Amino acid sequence: MTAAMPGALSDTAFAVRRDAVAAETEALLDRLLASDIQTGEWTRPARLLEAMRYATLGGGKRLRPLLVVETAALFGAPRAQALMAGAALECVHCYSLVHDDLPAMDDDALRRGRPTLHRAFDEATAILAGDALLTFAFDVMARPETHPDPDIRAALVLELARAAGLGGMAGGQMLDLAAEGRFGQGRPMTEADVLTLQAMKTGALLTFACRIGAILGRVAPDISAEISRFGLALGRAFQVADDLLDVEGDATLVGKATGKDASAGKATLVSLLGVEGAKQRLAALVAEAENALQHFGADAGMLRAIVHFVAARKM
Amino acid sequence: MTAAMPGALSDTAFAVRRDAVAAETEALLDRLLASDIQTGEWTRPARLLEAMRYATLGGGKRLRPLLVVETAALFGAPRAQALMAGAALECVHCYSLVHDDLPAMDDDALRRGRPTLHRAFDEATAILAGDALLTFAFDVMARPETHPDPDIRAALVLELARAAGLGGMAGGQMLDLAAEGRFGQGRPMTEADVLTLQAMKTGALLTFACRIGAILGRVAPDISAEISRFGLALGRAFQVADDLLDVEGDATLVGKATGKDASAGKATLVSLLGVEGAKQRLAALVAEAENALQHFGADAGMLRAIVHFVAARKM
Numbered sequence: 001m002t003a004a005m006p007g008a009l010s011d012t013a014f015a016v017r018r019d020a021v022a023a024e025t026e027a028l029l030d031r032l033l034a035s036d037i038q039t040g041e042w043t044r045p046a047r048l049l050e051a052m053r054y055a056t057l058g059g060g061k062r063l064r065p066l067l068v069v070e071t072a073a074l075f076g077a078p079r080a081q082a083l084m085a086g087a088a089l090e091c092v093h094c095y096s097l098v099h100d101d102l103p104a105m106d107d108d109a110l111r112r113g114r115p116t117l118h119r120a121f122d123e124a125t126a127i128l129a130g131d132a133l134l135t136f137a138f139d140v141m142a143r144p145e146t147h148p149d150p151d152i153r154a155a156l157v158l159e160l161a162r163a164a165g166l167g168g169m170a171g172g173q174m175l176d177l178a179a180e181g182r183f184g185q186g187r188p189m190t191e192a193d194v195l196t197l198q199a200m201k202t203g204a205l206l207t208f209a210c211r212i213g214a215i216l217g218r219v220a221p222d223i224s225a226e227i228s229r230f231g232l233a234l235g236r237a238f239q240v241a242d243d244l245l246d247v248e249g250d251a252t253l254v255g256k257a258t259g260k261d262a263s264a265g266k267a268t269l270v271s272l273l274g275v276e277g278a279k280q281r282l283a284a285l286v287a288e289a290e291n292a293l294q295h296f297g298a299d300a301g302m303l304r305a306i307v308h309f310v311a312a313r314k315m
Numbered sequence: 316m317t318a319a320m321p322g323a324l325s326d327t328a329f330a331v332r333r334d335a336v337a338a339e340t341e342a343l344l345d346r347l348l349a350s351d352i353q354t355g356e357w358t359r360p361a362r363l364l365e366a367m368r369y370a371t372l373g374g375g376k377r378l379r380p381l382l383v384v385e386t387a388a389l390f391g392a393p394r395a396q397a398l399m400a401g402a403a404l405e406c407v408h409c410y411s412l413v414h415d416d417l418p419a420m421d422d423d424a425l426r427r428g429r430p431t432l433h434r435a436f437d438e439a440t441a442i443l444a445g446d447a448l449l450t451f452a453f454d455v456m457a458r459p460e461t462h463p464d465p466d467i468r469a470a471l472v473l474e475l476a477r478a479a480g481l482g483g484m485a486g487g488q489m490l491d492l493a494a495e496g497r498f499g500q501g502r503p504m505t506e507a508d509v510l511t512l513q514a515m516k517t518g519a520l521l522t523f524a525c526r527i528g529a530i531l532g533r534v535a536p537d538i539s540a541e542i543s544r545f546g547l548a549l550g551r552a553f554q555v556a557d558d559l560l561d562v563e564g565d566a567t568l569v570g571k572a573t574g575k576d577a578s579a580g581k582a583t584l585v586s587l588l589g590v591e592g593a594k595q596r597l598a599a600l601v602a603e604a605e606n607a608l609q610h611f612g613a614d615a616g617m618l619r620a621i622v623h624f625v626a627a628r629k630m
Binding site for chain 2: 045102104105123127128135136138139143151154155158160161164170181250
């Protein structure tokens with residue numbers, strides 16, 4: 001972060017708030033996945049719980065929980081509620097990483113600098129742990145602790161299902177596999193194709209993360225629309241930064257393999273626009289995200305800082 | 316069905332009602348998975364939708380939707396709501412079959428007399444289709460069409476997540492893999508271990524199917540408890556019948572491989588109690604399920620018929 005715009009946070013102030021959310025999310029996930037989830041006489045199989053904990057604890061940028069907590073703060077929703085919804089979202093994010101890493105999918109060996117789940121455990125356990133984490137996300141989202149009003153909880157569940165499903169993240173991963181030419185080579189991908197893929201695969205969940213604060217805070221539709229616009233631009237910026245990282249990033253820092261897109265013959269914004277073109281696009285998306293925050297003035301300082309963090313990330 | 320107890324249905328009357336639910340469930344799933352699920356500009360990847368349809372349409376006993384519809388009828392809840400909740404449950408059931416059939420899990424080639432999804436498509440598509448179906452189940456469950464009151468929808472979502480997750484179906488599948496000695500041979504399974512495994516793997520979802528009618532109908536806790544007792548006994552009866560089918564069933568009729576438990580060295584109620592012992596157990600569970608229905612008199616004729624159908628099934 002360099003600009004001294006109105007309401008801009010110092011790098012230190014940003015890092016303190018970011019790290020606080022990460023620590024609180026870690027503690028909450030640890031509690032949620034340690035407590036007695038199930039009533040009744042049935043036991044929880046220890047190996048599956050261990051795998052779920054491996055997938056969710058001890059790392060990750062916790063970007064989605066951060067977005068939930070900071071939009072919730074903007075709209076005056078209680079932090080405890082935001083952390084619950086953020087933890088649910090993080091379960092969905094972590095499940096998607098576990099399944100995407102599977103041999104039949106991207107066949108990755110490293111994630112966050114550690115062996116992927118199917119390497120650390122085994123493939124069947126990885127499939128099941130992903131399934132159980134996805135299921136658990138809806139469990140957490142539907143609990144009264146996440147919001148006392150059931151209409152809010154039902155709305156959160158419905159939006160989560162849309163963001164994560166066929167029309168969102170899972171569909172985006174399918175397009176991503178198709179982009180590698182797995183199901184027969186189609187026509188070359190256009191920029192519109194790449195944008196659709198990215199909007200589904202990562203954009204939908206990031207946008208929803210931003211919307212959660214507005215839903216928890218019961219804000220008016222026009223305000224909610226601004227936040228969605230912010231989330232959409234942020235999600236796209238995240239993805240351009242990700243494409244740039246895949247080309248320019250250091251695998252040790254990133255904690256997973258880089259250079260994968262090119263070797264998979266996959267079109268990205270970098271291959272379509274070039275490195276410089278992609279950097280210009282990134283700058284435009286940052287400006288668009290900031291523009292969507294104008295309405296909120298200095299209160300949105302932390303959200304602005306998140307955009308710059310996402311755009312400048314090295315890992 | 317043989318006994319002419321009060322409120323008993325003829326075989327024909329039972330088959331007509333059962334087939335009606337199956338046909339309506341098929342039509343509803345066809346509509347739900349054909350309509351434009353997603354608002355907004357994002358497209359749905361055709362191959363993934365096709366795989367989800369392959370997994371859910373054109374077959375299956377539709378036992379779970381039948382239980383939902385008939386318990387809902389008992390408590391005066393609208394059939395349209397029951398069919399929606401039943402369709403959601405069927406999506407969960409079908410996702411579990413797709414993932415259980417995967418090479419890393421049970422490695423099955425046949426399901427309902429057709430190639431399993433990963434054989435008909437490919438492994439990555441099968442993993443994703445399962446993920447998307449599980450997600451879609453929560454989408455359907457949380458829609459106002461399933462129930463106008465959000466507190467009911469939130470309750471349904473929460474119970475579904477519990478029945479399908481770590482403490483339910485997914486956990487049960489984990490125990491099932493462990494029972495094959497995959498993660499190092501532990502002590503031999505006792506009857507209590509087998510009952511726990513079965514209660515989680517199939518019992519939780521079947522019990523929930525019965526409970527849905529009570530939830531939709533907002534019945535009093537004592538009535539709901541009776542229905543849970545019925546569901547528990549029915550689920551256990553289903554599983555004993557399944558174990559017997561694996562030993563005595565005809566693979567052509569069953570539509571999948573039989574004799575798998577013995578070849579996997581897995582303890583079942585049949586291996587622990589013997590065929591005759593298992594049949595006695597089955598009869599006792601049928602009696603227990605009927606006993607739980609006493610309160611409802613002739614109105615529960617269809618639920619009684621379902622128990623006998625489950626106990627006597629050949630496929």
